[in-house]
């Protein structure tokens with residue numbers, strides 16, 4: 001069962017993380033939180049091997065940080081009730 005975290009995932013914007021920069025894998029989108037945030041959208045994340053902008057675009061289009069994570073993410077039907085605040089996608 002999903003529980004809400006105190007911090008927003010930089011990829012999917014759901015409140016799904018217990019902290020930031022702890023290399024926790026987001027249960028919603030499978031982005032590994034290496035501390036990168038929207039101010040570094042175009043840096044390739046060393047742990048995720050793509051940029052945060054690409055991961056956010058991926059989540060918007062098919063619901064996972066990348067194709068490989070697609071089978072591991074939480075389906076939309078199970079995300080109900082989880083807090084999400086959309087942040088600006090472009091800076």
Ligand SMILES: [Zn+2]
Nearest residue numbers: 009012026029
């Ligand atoms: Zn996420």
